[in-house]
Amino acid sequence: MSYIIDRRLNGKKKSTVNRQRFLRRYKAHIKKAVGDAMNSRSIMDMDKGERISIPTRDISEPLFSHGDGGHVERILPGNKEFTAGDRIPRQNPKGGDGSGGGASDSGEGVDDFVFQISQEEFLDFMFEGLQLPNMIKQRLAGNESFQVVRAGISKEGTPGRLNVIRSLRAAHARRIALTSNKRKQIRELEKVLEIEEQKDTALRDQRKIEALKSEIIELRRRVGRVPFLDDFDLKYNLLIRQPKPRSRAVMFCLMDVSGSMNQATKDIAKRFFLLLYLFLQRSYEYTEVVFIRHHTSAKEVDEEEFFYSRETGGTIVSSALKLMRRIMRERYPDSEWNIYGAQASDGDNWNDDSSTCHRILIDDIMPHMQYYSYVEITPRDHQALWEEYESVRTLFPSHFAMEQIVDVQDIYPVFRQLFSQKVTARC
Amino acid sequence: MLDTFASGSDSQKPESAEPISTTSEWTFELIQEYDRAISELADEFGLDTYPNQIEVISSEQMMDAYSSVGMPVGYNHWSFGKQFISVENNYQRGLMGLAYEIVINSNPCIAYLMEENTMTMQALVIAHASYGHNSFFKGNYLFRSWTDAGSIIDYLIFAKNYISRCEERHGLGEVEAILDSCHALMNYGVDRYKRPYPISAIEEERQQKEREEYRQRQLNDLWRTIPKLGEGTEEAIEKRFPEEPQENILYFIEKNAPLLESWQRELVRIVRKLAQYFYPQRQTQVMNEGWATFWHYTLLSELYRRRRVTEGFMMEFLQSHTNVIYQPSFDSPYYNGINPYTLGFSIFSDLRRICENPTEEDRHWFPDIAGSNWRETLQFAMRDFKDESFILQFLSPKVIRDMKLFCISDNDQENEIVVSAIHDESGYRQLRENLAGQYNLGNREPNIQVYSVDTRGDRSLTLNHTQHRRRPLGKETPEVLRHLHRLWGFDIHLNSLNGDQVTASYHCPEQGRDRQEGEEESMLIPKPI
Numbered sequence: 001m002s003y004i005i006d007r008r009l010n011g012k013k014k015s016t017v018n019r020q021r022f023l024r025r026y027k028a029h030i031k032k033a034v035g036d037a038m039n040s041r042s043i044m045d046m047d048k049g050e051r052i053s054i055p056t057r058d059i060s061e062p063l064f065s066h067g068d069g070g071h072v073e074r075i076l077p078g079n080k081e082f083t084a085g086d087r088i089p090r091q092n093p094k095g096g097d098g099s100g101g102g103a104s105d106s107g108e109g110v111d112d113f114v115f116q117i118s119q120e121e122f123l124d125f126m127f128e129g130l131q132l133p134n135m136i137k138q139r140l141a142g143n144e145s146f147q148v149v150r151a152g153i154s155k156e157g158t159p160g161r162l163n164v165i166r167s168l169r170a171a172h173a174r175r176i177a178l179t180s181n182k183r184k185q186i187r188e189l190e191k192v193l194e195i196e197e198q199k200d201t202a203l204r205d206q207r208k209i210e211a212l213k214s215e216i217i218e219l220r221r222r223v224g225r226v227p228f229l230d231d232f233d234l235k236y237n238l239l240i241r242q243p244k245p246r247s248r249a250v251m252f253c254l255m256d257v258s259g260s261m262n263q264a265t266k267d268i269a270k271r272f273f274l275l276l277y278l279f280l281q282r283s284y285e286y287t288e289v290v291f292i293r294h295h296t297s298a299k300e301v302d303e304e305e306f307f308y309s310r311e312t313g314g315t316i317v318s319s320a321l322k323l324m325r326r327i328m329r330e331r332y333p334d335s336e337w338n339i340y341g342a343q344a345s346d347g348d349n350w351n352d353d354s355s356t357c358h359r360i361l362i363d364d365i366m367p368h369m370q371y372y373s374y375v376e377i378t379p380r381d382h383q384a385l386w387e388e389y390e391s392v393r394t395l396f397p398s399h400f401a402m403e404q405i406v407d408v409q410d411i412y413p414v415f416r417q418l419f420s421q422k423v424t425a426r427c
Numbered sequence: 428m429l430d431t432f433a434s435g436s437d438s439q440k441p442e443s444a445e446p447i448s449t450t451s452e453w454t455f456e457l458i459q460e461y462d463r464a465i466s467e468l469a470d471e472f473g474l475d476t477y478p479n480q481i482e483v484i485s486s487e488q489m490m491d492a493y494s495s496v497g498m499p500v501g502y503n504h505w506s507f508g509k510q511f512i513s514v515e516n517n518y519q520r521g522l523m524g525l526a527y528e529i530v531i532n533s534n535p536c537i538a539y540l541m542e543e544n545t546m547t548m549q550a551l552v553i554a555h556a557s558y559g560h561n562s563f564f565k566g567n568y569l570f571r572s573w574t575d576a577g578s579i580i581d582y583l584i585f586a587k588n589y590i591s592r593c594e595e596r597h598g599l600g601e602v603e604a605i606l607d608s609c610h611a612l613m614n615y616g617v618d619r620y621k622r623p624y625p626i627s628a629i630e631e632e633r634q635q636k637e638r639e640e641y642r643q644r645q646l647n648d649l650w651r652t653i654p655k656l657g658e659g660t661e662e663a664i665e666k667r668f669p670e671e672p673q674e675n676i677l678y679f680i681e682k683n684a685p686l687l688e689s690w691q692r693e694l695v696r697i698v699r700k701l702a703q704y705f706y707p708q709r710q711t712q713v714m715n716e717g718w719a720t721f722w723h724y725t726l727l728s729e730l731y732r733r734r735r736v737t738e739g740f741m742m743e744f745l746q747s748h749t750n751v752i753y754q755p756s757f758d759s760p761y762y763n764g765i766n767p768y769t770l771g772f773s774i775f776s777d778l779r780r781i782c783e784n785p786t787e788e789d790r791h792w793f794p795d796i797a798g799s800n801w802r803e804t805l806q807f808a809m810r811d812f813k814d815e816s817f818i819l820q821f822l823s824p825k826v827i828r829d830m831k832l833f834c835i836s837d838n839d840q841e842n843e844i845v846v847s848a849i850h851d852e853s854g855y856r857q858l859r860e861n862l863a864g865q866y867n868l869g870n871r872e873p874n875i876q877v878y879s880v881d882t883r884g885d886r887s888l889t890l891n892h893t894q895h896r897r898r899p900l901g902k903e904t905p906e907v908l909r910h911l912h913r914l915w916g917f918d919i920h921l922n923s924l925n926g927d928q929v930t931a932s933y934h935c936p937e938q939g940r941d942r943q944e945g946e947e948e949s950m951l952i953p954k955p956i
Contacts, residue, residue, distance in 0.1 A: 002462045002479035002557065003535070004455060007488065008542055014491040015511040021603070022508030061506055062611050062906035064873050070898030071838040075862045077765055078756020079833040079849055086846040088835070115512040 157236025269344035559719030616677030717771015
């Protein structure tokens, strides 16, 4: 007799543990592949999974085996034209077609071990070792989220929340309290009764015994009348809704769209912003993004316009900072938000404007910032803006970071540097 | 064409039964019915099986099963993850179909059916796995004497729990390192000639404590450095340790490695026990697959003869069957060695033919078998042989001709490769012997044995490799030695011997030998514990 069992509903992911072990072991390889992928990817699919390839040699499990050489006799199927005694000249590089072929002397002919990691895993590896400066504020964010927590015992509640143990304990205590007096009397009466009954028959006072007995019975009756469980014994578990602190962040993206910024530069900026956004999203439950673009005047725009519409004109960076300051004051009080700023520019600015930027940053923006990062995308020398920002950095060394990016390949390393720096600084 | 199935089968009363099903959809009721029909037939043919447990699973679960060598429970290790990832990838990219079945040598015998398969395929798998393989597991002498089907699952659970306890106590990395090293030596964790005790979980757990203490005591004796009183120079007649060379390297390490903790010894033991469990499977691949293929073919053909299955069913079955036993010839791009299904199936089928319709040639080659009862002969062939002896005994000239086998002799001291025998009168015997030799695990794997331990000196361990026809060791040897070094804890020397002559020596740690190419430090260098 056979047993036929439907196992289709059993767990599918039995191998997950083993898979994770594998990833853990080859972390270094995967990290490298992720780093490479970061640079070659197009902007929009930054957060997809990735194909990882590892040289087969690195993951092979070695075994004792025969190498090439010696005298080997092989049986092969499908003879067509050979007869016994035929001699075949040796084809050098092949060395016969034994098993495997991985040991052939060309060596490098073995394929890599290629596999796919998921988006989640990809991001894990991408941001591995990076850390937000340890400054996450957790504030009450309106009344959006509540958590139901236990809050002791209450006298009121629904039957479903009845706490049986506490109820019975209360009932027990009440019964003890209400009857102790009477039970004490009973004990005393019984003692008297016993003494009376042990007296000699002649001396016994039968009437007294009767009276004692009836008194005891009466008292017992009254003890018995105390109810086993009363309404006010009932105790209920009390659950209350507690507002839950929600960590949330807003990220300001500031970009220069003046004539000097071309599409390639903007692409670089966009990748940088995207990385930062993905990173923040993993650290906070809720992330908002504010896009501010500027040339001579600044404007809050949506994502589409931020990245793709072009304008020309001169550059006044302080206009963007002013707008940012206003939006922060109006919509994002720093008591409720973790505020991050990311600014990308090619470094051009009206000369006398840079000092204004410096002032605004120091007085009004930096005190509210969790972290402000500035990337300058230019192969050229730095200008006044960079210098002004450097002095900001000296004032807020742990909240302000700046780096220079020359081309696409720099984005990920620079990003890593910006955020791992903090870790080492704190150590 | 379909009529050929009827030929040759025993003269049963031709039943005009209704087909069990007519569509390719399967249901649990139908599986049950097919199983019952096949089971009745198997009884008629005298197949003795363990009870069957047939589990229907999804393709994802099949991939899980794949990567744990079919075992329903297994300890965790990255190499299974690697296996899983590559199976998953290949499957998703359509590079490979999943096997139709996995079957486990246990009692009850567990076979997996994939839900994606058609009814025909399910029936094929039931016949192949639940009756073919199953009866092989129960009948073949290697399985009977080397494995204990009743307790393997319990043992696996014991192993899994033990290893995860070790991971909690000693850390993932430590455990992984030991397992890696054991896996590298897994093929040398087998007693080839001694019959081991079958593993049993309850016994294991009961004895485990005892073993720990005993081992420690034994070790202390071996490595005692305090001189005994009255010990004089006359004692200096050095006794070699071990007195006899040891083929079971893992066993030797478990018992004698000086520095291993007792939990590490237990890990070595677990890997060794599993290696022992899988050893018969590695030795009977051709027979096992051939037997199962022969029986699915015979059973389903018989079902068709009795009109219990439709012609459509039969066509689908035949297509899968021919795929399974397809043998590309040596010069085909698909050639990947001799297909064990083909070879085994051909030998068993031909054996039946020899019994039923012997020719002159058969009478000459197989005087005992020709004309005998085919069921008994096949049972005999299945029970008492392993691949090597099976081929040596039963590979008939007809099969050699059909498969057009030929033998090439590749001697690195000559400039040309010689075709030493082909499928003709003068070549049969040599072909048969050489093919059998090809399935001798002793020839396939280098013969490496523990030779001696320097118990008085630096505690180094020396291994000897006895060359088979001057074949040298492969490129991975230094890597494996590093694993061995991790387990042993002291220097390892490996001498490769041709006769009495040492032709190559490997040392770990290396002794001023020039590093060979492709051997540079990988990131997996085991560090000594």
